[in-house]
Amino acid sequence: MYIVQIASECAPVIKAGGLGDVVYGLSRELEERGHCVELILPMYDCMRYDHIWGLHDAYLDLGVPWYGGEIKCDVFCGWVHGRLCFFIQSKSQDQFFNRGHVYGSHDDPMRFAFFSKAAMEFLLKSNKRPDIIHCHDWQTGLVPVMLYEMYQYYGMERQRVCYTIHNFRHQGSCGKEILAATGLNRPEYYFDYARLQDNFNPFALNLMKGGIVYANYVNTVSPHHAWEARFTDVGYGLGHTLAIHQDKFSGILNGVDYNFWNPATDKLIPANYDIDNLKDKAKNKQALRQRLLLQESDRPLIAYIGRLDEQKGVHLVHHSIYYALEHNAQYVLLGSGTSPEVNNKFLHEKYFLNDNPDVHLEIGFDEELAHLIYAGADMIVVPSNFEPCGLTQLISLKYGTVPIVRGVGGLLSTVFDRDYDPDHAPEKRNGYVFYQMDNAALESAMKRAIGLYYDYPKEFEQLVQQGMEYDYSWQAAGSQYLNVYEYIRYK
Numbered sequence: 001m002y003i004v005q006i007a008s009e010c011a012p013v014i015k016a017g018g019l020g021d022v023v024y025g026l027s028r029e030l031e032e033r034g035h036c037v038e039l040i041l042p043m044y045d046c047m048r049y050d051h052i053w054g055l056h057d058a059y060l061d062l063g064v065p066w067y068g069g070e071i072k073c074d075v076f077c078g079w080v081h082g083r084l085c086f087f088i089q090s091k092s093q094d095q096f097f098n099r100g101h102v103y104g105s106h107d108d109p110m111r112f113a114f115f116s117k118a119a120m121e122f123l124l125k126s127n128k129r130p131d132i133i134h135c136h137d138w139q140t141g142l143v144p145v146m147l148y149e150m151y152q153y154y155g156m157e158r159q160r161v162c163y164t165i166h167n168f169r170h171q172g173s174c175g176k177e178i179l180a181a182t183g184l185n186r187p188e189y190y191f192d193y194a195r196l197q198d199n200f201n202p203f204a205l206n207l208m209k210g211g212i213v214y215a216n217y218v219n220t221v222s223p224h225h226a227w228e229a230r231f232t233d234v235g236y237g238l239g240h241t242l243a244i245h246q247d248k249f250s251g252i253l254n255g256v257d258y259n260f261w262n263p264a265t266d267k268l269i270p271a272n273y274d275i276d277n278l279k280d281k282a283k284n285k286q287a288l289r290q291r292l293l294l295q296e297s298d299r300p301l302i303a304y305i306g307r308l309d310e311q312k313g314v315h316l317v318h319h320s321i322y323y324a325l326e327h328n329a330q331y332v333l334l335g336s337g338t339s340p341e342v343n344n345k346f347l348h349e350k351y352f353l354n355d356n357p358d359v360h361l362e363i364g365f366d367e368e369l370a371h372l373i374y375a376g377a378d379m380i381v382v383p384s385n386f387e388p389c390g391l392t393q394l395i396s397l398k399y400g401t402v403p404i405v406r407g408v409g410g411l412l413s414t415v416f417d418r419d420y421d422p423d424h425a426p427e428k429r430n431g432y433v434f435y436q437m438d439n440a441a442l443e444s445a446m447k448r449a450i451g452l453y454y455d456y457p458k459e460f461e462q463l464v465q466q467g468m469e470y471d472y473s474w475q476a477a478g479s480q481y482l483n484v485y486e487y488i489r490y491k
């Protein structure tokens, strides 16, 4: 099959979160199964160009219709760790992708509407006719809309779209100018509840809703989150739309790319180890302590890695630091705030705790340090408010770092409480789960984990091994996506 992925991120060259990991990992899995996969991405100025091999021009002066005129783009091509990627660089005065960041501009909907339009135009003009176009999140929600409403009439009538939603919170809400810019026009047609009109703001268009309505298949990234999105408030207003389109909606659990995330082969950690050689994990703990100037001790090391955002339960992340310090544990945090307020709060905390030899807060994004923390920590906390899938707990399991998670979304589907889980035998359990959003719930889980570490070290090691035995690779998800592709291809 010939599959083209259109996305705003692809790890490690552009990564703001799990979306980048998923786009890369799924592409590799599909290619290893013999399918032809290509990726189309924006050419940001802030990409990790050191992860692109053989970058060269693929299509110069691509004219992209825009507001009745056109914007010229150059398309470059290169390999990101073996994946063939096309990068779209616009020559517009708007400098759509030269902003020094991936997201966060006031005109983000316009930037990514342009990217979606340019990607479709590139497929059309370079005569690429994939069997499947796979697009992701609100940034590319317009792709199926434009395919169905425009490009099928230009010769792309056989292409089918799979649309994956990684986070319902950000939906790409925008005004009618998007229609004029992309050439869709006809506001009276698109401002319709059955099409792109936002379910709660009648004056706004919703790009994610467009993706759901027009794609041939829609999924989110874990079965439990698919249920939550339909029946609870984490669908952020799209539950009714999902209900209408329930026949083409499901949840497919993300995998982890074990070529990148594997303690036995990871080149970014000082000591490789595996399930039969766990004592070398301790060397990483020592290296982590040395790097972050933590004192040597026999205390467990607890970590948090992730965006510092309301979604991630920041108030519980904050509480977990102090609870760990008060209960004879060390703590390492690696995260970047998605708002200046949260960033400042944690920076303030960092200065406050500066002289404490048992804690280090690293505010920012650091892929290399993340590997060392996964390898060096004993436990990781993931107290998310909601979590469509979550990759940090999956990576932690592979690195023998016990996850302490809130039982929501993908966390509930992948972590099973050591002390109580009616669906899993004791030898199949792999972490700690709590359910409420308050401090007491988090404390009860952390207390049990720290208690086991101190009082029953053999049992703790057993729990570590049970976690490492889980296979959350892309294999299962790869098969499920291929089933979806086959299903929509002949529909």
Ligand code: ADP
Binding pocket: 016, 017, 018, 019, 021, 305, 306, 307, 334, 335, 336, 364, 365, 366, 367, 370, 389, 390, 391, 392, 393
């Ligand atoms: P998200 O909601 O951000 O997509 P996920 O758990 O799905 O959360 O994926 C997060 C990914 O980003 C993981 O690979 C994690 O290691 C990585 N990550 C998050 N924050 C940071 C950071 N500050 N530095 C390095 N890696 C990070």
